[in-house]
Amino acid sequence: MVASIVLPIKKVYALLDSKIIVEIKDERRKLQGRLVAVDEYLNVHLEETTEFINDSRGRTLGTVVIRGNNILTIAPTL
Amino acid sequence: MVASIVLPIKKVYALLDSKIIVEIKDERRKLQGRLVAVDEYLNVHLEETTEFINDSRGRTLGTVVIRGNNILTIAPTL
Amino acid sequence: MVASIVLPIKKVYALLDSKIIVEIKDERRKLQGRLVAVDEYLNVHLEETTEFINDSRGRTLGTVVIRGNNILTIAPTL
Amino acid sequence: MVASIVLPIKKVYALLDSKIIVEIKDERRKLQGRLVAVDEYLNVHLEETTEFINDSRGRTLGTVVIRGNNILTIAPTL
Amino acid sequence: MVASIVLPIKKVYALLDSKIIVEIKDERRKLQGRLVAVDEYLNVHLEETTEFINDSRGRTLGTVVIRGNNILTIAPTL
Amino acid sequence: MVASIVLPIKKVYALLDSKIIVEIKDERRKLQGRLVAVDEYLNVHLEETTEFINDSRGRTLGTVVIRGNNILTIAPTL
Numbered sequence: 001m002v003a004s005i006v007l008p009i010k011k012v013y014a015l016l017d018s019k020i021i022v023e024i025k026d027e028r029r030k031l032q033g034r035l036v037a038v039d040e041y042l043n044v045h046l047e048e049t050t051e052f053i054n055d056s057r058g059r060t061l062g063t064v065v066i067r068g069n070n071i072l073t074i075a076p077t078l
Numbered sequence: 079m080v081a082s083i084v085l086p087i088k089k090v091y092a093l094l095d096s097k098i099i100v101e102i103k104d105e106r107r108k109l110q111g112r113l114v115a116v117d118e119y120l121n122v123h124l125e126e127t128t129e130f131i132n133d134s135r136g137r138t139l140g141t142v143v144i145r146g147n148n149i150l151t152i153a154p155t156l
Numbered sequence: 157m158v159a160s161i162v163l164p165i166k167k168v169y170a171l172l173d174s175k176i177i178v179e180i181k182d183e184r185r186k187l188q189g190r191l192v193a194v195d196e197y198l199n200v201h202l203e204e205t206t207e208f209i210n211d212s213r214g215r216t217l218g219t220v221v222i223r224g225n226n227i228l229t230i231a232p233t234l
Numbered sequence: 235m236v237a238s239i240v241l242p243i244k245k246v247y248a249l250l251d252s253k254i255i256v257e258i259k260d261e262r263r264k265l266q267g268r269l270v271a272v273d274e275y276l277n278v279h280l281e282e283t284t285e286f287i288n289d290s291r292g293r294t295l296g297t298v299v300i301r302g303n304n305i306l307t308i309a310p311t312l
Numbered sequence: 313m314v315a316s317i318v319l320p321i322k323k324v325y326a327l328l329d330s331k332i333i334v335e336i337k338d339e340r341r342k343l344q345g346r347l348v349a350v351d352e353y354l355n356v357h358l359e360e361t362t363e364f365i366n367d368s369r370g371r372t373l374g375t376v377v378i379r380g381n382n383i384l385t386i387a388p389t390l
Numbered sequence: 391m392v393a394s395i396v397l398p399i400k401k402v403y404a405l406l407d408s409k410i411i412v413e414i415k416d417e418r419r420k421l422q423g424r425l426v427a428v429d430e431y432l433n434v435h436l437e438e439t440t441e442f443i444n445d446s447r448g449r450t451l452g453t454v455v456i457r458g459n460n461i462l463t464i465a466p467t468l
Contacts, residue, residue: 006123008123011141025145037318037320037322042145043320063388065321065354065387067381072148073145076141084193084201085193086201087221088193088201104182151222153221162279163273164271164273164277164278181259228258228301229298241433242429242456243433244427245426245453276433305460307454309451337415348396350398374468376464376465379415379458379459
């Protein structure tokens with residue numbers, strides 16, 4: 001039964017090479033960028049990353065690797 | 079003996095495709111949505127997600143993948 | 157030598173089907189309920205759950221699955 | 235070379251059945267009790283547990299299982 | 313399919329021996345140094361490390377090993 | 391390629407039996423002591439431990455086992 005269950009990571013794999021929004025835990029901050037790589041821990045590698053603080057655009061960060069445990073949510077850019 | 083113990087994840091599997099409430103750790107925030115996928119780390123993939131802050135309805139978020147370690151509780155929508 | 161050491165999880169297994177108090181990390185909150193299931197990560201499934209905030213009774217929550225890493229302590233109801 | 239390295243858990247095993255002080259992460263709280271069981275995650279089972287807040291004696295808690303990741307330090311009672 | 317996915321850790325391996333910026337979770341602090349070693353948990357060993365608090369230069373720290381779970385992001389020095 | 395990469399834990403093994411500074415996550419606290427044991431999770435066993443709060447010397451703690459996930463950095467005593 002478990003084998004037939006779709007895994008959450010599949011949704012993230014489907015977002016590879018597209019723009020995503022990564023919400024950081026316990027900070028009013030989000031990082032938006034193009035998803036280049038992701039692993040089973042939800043560590044992600046973003047390119048063309050831009051920071052958003054309280055939903056207003058912040059710095060341009062370029063290349064960033066984010067540690068998965070500090071990510072609250074991953075979502076496609078609307 | 080351990081083999082006969084029912085696992086907590088089973089309760090979550092039983093909620094697949096129904097509406098659940100995910101309470102976020104250390105934030106006064108809950109995400110309610112339809113549970114599309116869950117794995118052994120309690121990472122969840124929700125669709126038709128709505129945010130609740132201090133129990134009042136917030137933004138509509140649509141598709142969201144939530145990192146399991148930042149989830150405090152998962153419960154069926156009452 | 158290690159094989160003969162009693163494991164902490166054994167104490168929790170012994171509480172299955174009885175009322176327990178789960179203390180949440182970093183919040184002045186406890187959840188009391190009947191322990192239906194627990195796994196090696198200390199994820200727990202409670203039924204008939206009631207919330208306590210600063211030791212005063214809060215909402216009735218019913219069915220709840222709690223992520224183990226956000227649990228500070230588990231104890232039998234006195 | 236690694237095989238000959240003494241592991242930190244060994245120090246904790248050596249404290250089994252004696253009084254220990256468990257310091258909780260991010261709270262000004264310590265739990266003192268007799269160490270009945272410990273596992274590789276540093277989950278601990280204490281009996282005759284007493285709480286200390288800011289180093290002053292608090293409630294008597296009796297039996298407690300503490301989740302290892304929320305423990306900052308374990309030390310023998312001086 | 314998963315086998316062909318590029319992993320985020322690869323990006324970090326590519327930064328070995330060059331200057332990186334490590335952003336610490338929940339603190340307004342970054343550590344900049346030369347990346348000498350990194351493992352699958354994103355634990356890193358830096359040399360010639362300098363601290364930045366709120367983006368202004370702080371102490372010189374020299375050799376530092378940083379625990380991966382407390383790292384928010386790793387990025388190349390611009 | 392990965393096999394030839396030096397691991398961060400190697401740096402810590404090299405500090406066995408010497409004085410180290412362990413910086414605690416999210417607290418203005420450091421523990422300095424002689425490193426007696428360390429494992430792959432960066433759990434450490436210190437002896438002759440002294441506490442530093444905001445860089446001023448605090449209590450003498452003696453024997454302490456520190457949970458690795460709550461450690462921010464490990465460094466040799468300068």
